[in-house]
Amino acid sequence: MIDISNLVRDLSLVREKSPLIHNITNYVVMNNTANALLSIGASPVMAHSVDEVAEMTSIASALVLNIGTLDADWVKAMLIAGKTAQTKKIPVIFDPVGAGATSYRTKVCQQILEECKPSIIRGNASEIMALVNSNVKTKGVDSTSSSDSALDSAKILARETGAVVVISGQTDYITNGETTETVSNGNTLMARVTGMGCTATAIVAAFASINTDMLEAATHGMAIMGISGELAAAKSQGNGSMQVHFLDELFNLNESTLRNTLKL
Numbered sequence: 001m002i003d004i005s006n007l008v009r010d011l012s013l014v015r016e017k018s019p020l021i022h023n024i025t026n027y028v029v030m031n032n033t034a035n036a037l038l039s040i041g042a043s044p045v046m047a048h049s050v051d052e053v054a055e056m057t058s059i060a061s062a063l064v065l066n067i068g069t070l071d072a073d074w075v076k077a078m079l080i081a082g083k084t085a086q087t088k089k090i091p092v093i094f095d096p097v098g099a100g101a102t103s104y105r106t107k108v109c110q111q112i113l114e115e116c117k118p119s120i121i122r123g124n125a126s127e128i129m130a131l132v133n134s135n136v137k138t139k140g141v142d143s144t145s146s147s148d149s150a151l152d153s154a155k156i157l158a159r160e161t162g163a164v165v166v167i168s169g170q171t172d173y174i175t176n177g178e179t180t181e182t183v184s185n186g187n188t189l190m191a192r193v194t195g196m197g198c199t200a201t202a203i204v205a206a207f208a209s210i211n212t213d214m215l216e217a218a219t220h221g222m223a224i225m226g227i228s229g230e231l232a233a234a235k236s237q238g239n240g241s242m243q244v245h246f247l248d249e250l251f252n253l254n255e256s257t258l259r260n261t262l263k264l
């Protein structure tokens with residue numbers, strides 16, 4: 001169970017340190033992700049050329065690898081950046097977008113798991129199940145299963161890889177294979193905005209850059225997502241206004257809002 005004063009402490013640390021988060025992420029979500037990182041107080045950079053990723057990762061405090069719109073050159077860049085991150089001892093946060101939808105995605109995921117040794121893996125239920133069982137087929141980037149149904153897979157994946165595994169959904173589960181945390185904040189409208197999961201991954205990375213306890217960092221990131229999403233949904237008429245309200249809620253979070261809204 002997370003200690004709310006540690007959550008408050010980590011939010012202050014992100015705002016104070018403004019850590020550089022290097023994102024190799026998909027075309028769909030680059031803008032939302034960069035804005036969400038700015039809202040939380042972190043400093044985003046998107047860079048994916050094989051000619052510069054090693055240098056960029058070297059000056060960053062965390063690396064996000066997101067395979068949403070992958071191709072061969074991007075995969076090369078992700079592997080270079082992932083290896084640099086290991087050398088520099090900064091955390092790699094992996095988002096296996098659409099794992100299980102095509103065999104290419106599933107194959108690349110296995111390669112990233114082996115060669116980049118992510119500290120945290122964040123996916124929806126379908127994606128986490130597909131990483132463990134290659135027979136699981138997913139529809140695309142949206143989950144077709146509840147987060148509860150992927151918990152066993154998440155624990156297996158955590159034990160096999162040594163990573164903390166996050167399943168997002170109605171309830172978020174965060175597990176290292178032994179201990180499992182839950183976050184029950186959020187709103188169904190979040191799943192109707194493209195890239196909310198990708199944003200969750202980037203926010204988790206911001207927390208992993210300032211807290212070496214990956215289970216706590218990932219839980220803090222998901223709590224901040226869920227709280228902001230829940231508050232934003234209460235002010236929104238649909239998924240358009242939701243995007244704007246979400247950024248504003250993230251930007252305006254304070255200790256009393258966290259204490260009044262957090263549901264574990």
Ligand SMILES: Nc1ncnc2c1ncn2[C@@H]1O[C@H](COP(=O)(O)OP(=O)(O)OP(=O)(O)O)[C@@H](O)[C@H]1O
Nearest residue numbers: 124168169170186187188190191195196197198225
């Ligand atoms: N039914 C729900 N109730 C509450 N919160 C939800 C619900 N579904 C998703 N969320 C929240 O929305 C965020 C995104 O999770 P989701 O599982 O939709 O990611 P995703 O499928 O990877 O999204 P994308 O691929 O579009 O980035 C998380 O913070 C999660 O907690």
Ligand SMILES: Cc1ncsc1CCO
Nearest residue numbers: 026028068069097141195
């Ligand atoms: C819709 C979509 N397609 C590839 S990546 C992406 C963003 C949400 O994962």
Ligand SMILES: [Mg+2]
Nearest residue numbers: 097124197198
């Ligand atoms: Mg996703």
